[in-house]
Amino acid sequence: MTEHTLTVAGVAVDTRHWIGGERVASAETFTDVSPIDGSVLGEISRGTEVEVDAAVAAAKAAFPAWAATSRAERARILHAVADGVEKRIEDLAIVETTDNGALLRSHRRGVMPRVAHNFRFFADWLLELDHEDFETRGHTNHVSWDPAGPSVLITPWNAPLMLSTWKVAPALAAGNTVVLKPAEWTPLTASLLADIAAEAGLPAGVLNIVQGYGSEIGDALTSHPDVRRISFTGSVPTAQRITQSAAVNLTPLSLELGGKSPLLVFADADLDLAVDLAVEQYDNAGQVCLAATRILVEETVAEEFTRRFAEKAAAIVQGDPRDEATDIGPNIHERQLEKIDGFVRRAVDAGARAVIGGHRGEGQYYAPTLLADVAQDSEIVQEEVFGPILTLQTFTTEDEAVQLANDTRFGLAATLATGDRERAARVTERLVAGTVWVNCFFVRDLQAPFGGSRHSGVGREGGTWSFDFYCDLKNTVTAPKGWKNHG
Numbered sequence: 283m284t285e286h287t288l289t290v291a292g293v294a295v296d297t298r299h300w301i302g303g304e305r306v307a308s309a310e311t312f313t314d315v316s317p318i319d320g321s322v323l324g325e326i327s328r329g330t331e332v333e334v335d336a337a338v339a340a341a342k343a344a345f346p347a348w349a350a351t352s353r354a355e356r357a358r359i360l361h362a363v364a365d366g367v368e369k370r371i372e373d374l375a376i377v378e379t380t381d382n383g384a385l386l387r388s389h390r391r392g393v394m395p396r397v398a399h400n401f402r403f404f405a406d407w408l409l410e411l412d413h414e415d416f417e418t419r420g421h422t423n424h425v426s427w428d429p430a431g432p433s434v435l436i437t438p439w440n441a442p443l444m445l446s447t448w449k450v451a452p453a454l455a456a457g458n459t460v461v462l463k464p465a466e467w468t469p470l471t472a473s474l475l476a477d478i479a480a481e482a483g484l485p486a487g488v489l490n491i492v493q494g495y496g497s498e499i500g501d502a503l504t505s506h507p508d509v510r511r512i513s514f515t516g517s518v519p520t521a522q523r524i525t526q527s528a529a530v531n532l533t534p535l536s537l538e539l540g541g542k543s544p545l546l547v548f549a550d551a552d553l554d555l556a557v558d559l560a561v562e563q564y565d566n567a568g569q570v571c572l573a574a575t576r577i578l579v580e581e582t583v584a585e586e587f588t589r590r591f592a593e594k595a596a597a598i599v600q601g602d603p604r605d606e607a608t609d610i611g612p613n614i615h616e617r618q619l620e621k622i623d624g625f626v627r628r629a630v631d632a633g634a635r636a637v638i639g640g641h642r643g644e645g646q647y648y649a650p651t652l653l654a655d656v657a658q659d660s661e662i663v664q665e666e667v668f669g670p671i672l673t674l675q676t677f678t679t680e681d682e683a684v685q686l687a688n689d690t691r692f693g694l695a696a697t698l699a700t701g702d703r704e705r706a707a708r709v710t711e712r713l714v715a716g717t718v719w720v721n722c723f724f725v726r727d728l729q730a731p732f733g734g735s736r737h738s739g740v741g742r743e744g745g746t747w748s749f750d751f752y753c754d755l756k757n758t759v760t761a762p763k764g765w766k767n768h769g
């Protein structure tokens with residue numbers, strides 16, 4: 283144990299940055315606290331422009347060799363990283379749960395295996411990445427994906443390692459080098475990833491991690507002239523700030539932002555399925571960008587839906603996320619709880635009725651809440667809360683359902699519950715959303731395009747779309763004749 287190590291349930295985590303294959307400490311630190319019980323986990327190196335410059339310089343220096351590394355070798359190393367993640371699933375799961383309060387059982391069985399899959403998927407996709415040559419008046423067109431260069435990846439706290447590796451894996455597969463800045467509330471699993479990547483043989487400087495506050499080092503990262511790509515997941519105001527900062531160098535951006543997604547329940551739906559889908563929106567204490575937080579129900583079944591929903595939601599177990607029986611853990615931070623409560627108070631003052639919940643629980647928990655009697659133009663219907671707060675509205679026609687569903691500034695996802703295939707096709711076509719789920723929720727394949735419309739984001743990642751973003755695409759046109767020596 284050193285002054286630069288903290289331990290979580292016996293797992294040692296280095297609290298320093300990871301730059302150029304070495305641990306680097308800052309003079310200043312910030313305190314990392316567990317949302318489970320408010321306990322202090324440790325002091326984390328707090329980055330400044332100095333560490334940002336060092337990390338970008340390391341990424342720049344490592345880029346030519348990594349870009350020139352064969353696809354097969356890059357894929358081999360990424361698979362080795364996946365092996366390392368799989369070996370440490372238990373460590374990663376308990377550290378992540380302690381740091382962000384999401385369920386240990388989900389981290390163990392779903393999230394961390396998925397982290398490994400992020401590396402395997404993009405390693406395999408890289409080996410298949412191709413575009414068939416085509417001809418123009420006898421000339422051959424050949425499309426290639428050239429690695430773009432050092433990439434800055436900035437991620438939020440609600441699914442820290444999952445969202446970080448969803449960017450790190452394709453960026454590295456593409457041949458780019460990376461500077462990752464994890465969220466300040468949840469820096470720990472990124473540090474473990476550095477250990478895993480080093481052990482897997484990822485060359486020094488290919489992955490760099492700078493910890494710290496976005497408000498302090500964000501501009502230095504996003505306006506850096508040597509950075510060729512910025513991929514960001516987080517809130518709309520931060521994305522607007524990053525867009526301005528990146529404009530100086532016209533650095534291409536991928537922005538995955540917030541949402542206020544609808545769940546449309548038609549009278550022809552399997553109502554039990556619809557209720558299950560609705561209750562699922564409380565997962566991760568509502569701290570899910572894709573959550574369908576606006577429940578829109580056809581009027582004829584609204585009463586029955588609401589009755590069954592309240593019954594099912596009453597069985598939700600809220601508590602310690604390390605406990606197998608728990609369904610919902612704490613919210614991330616006191617500041618976030620105050621924000622959530624402010625939204626609910628203002629909604630109730632404006633006439634909303636809490637069908638369930640509507641208040642804080644003990645400690646850092648908020649009672650799962652369903653608010654009815656809400657106006658379409660009200661704050662609670664229009665703005666992302668990022669907590670266990672759902673709203674309930676009714677509609678009488680398909681047109682009205684679509685109109686309500688599309689009537690926010692967001693467009694991340696939408697979920698439909700209907701027993702009618704033709705209706706599903708008609709409605710889906712009219713919805714503004716990056717992802718639509720029909721009679722299901724949260725089924726995500728890495729080869730699918732992922733992203734949001736309007737204020738939910740800019741661009742798409744996933745499968746080939748990720749390589750399109752992280753690379754400079756090149757088309758080479760070769761004349762049919764003209765080789766001097768070879769005919």
Ligand code: NAD
Nearest residue numbers: 437438439464465496497500501516517520538539540571
């Ligand atoms: P946030 O925007 O406050 O912070 C996200 C990251 O940006 C953090 O690492 C933070 O340090 C950094 N940051 C802050 N200011 C910065 C600046 N000026 N320059 C550069 N970086 C800066 O968001 P949050 O509260 O951590 O995350 C919640 C938000 O993320 C919600 O809106 C949620 O919907 C969204 N989200 C979106 C997706 C998606 O895929 N669309 C997934 C998860 C979360």
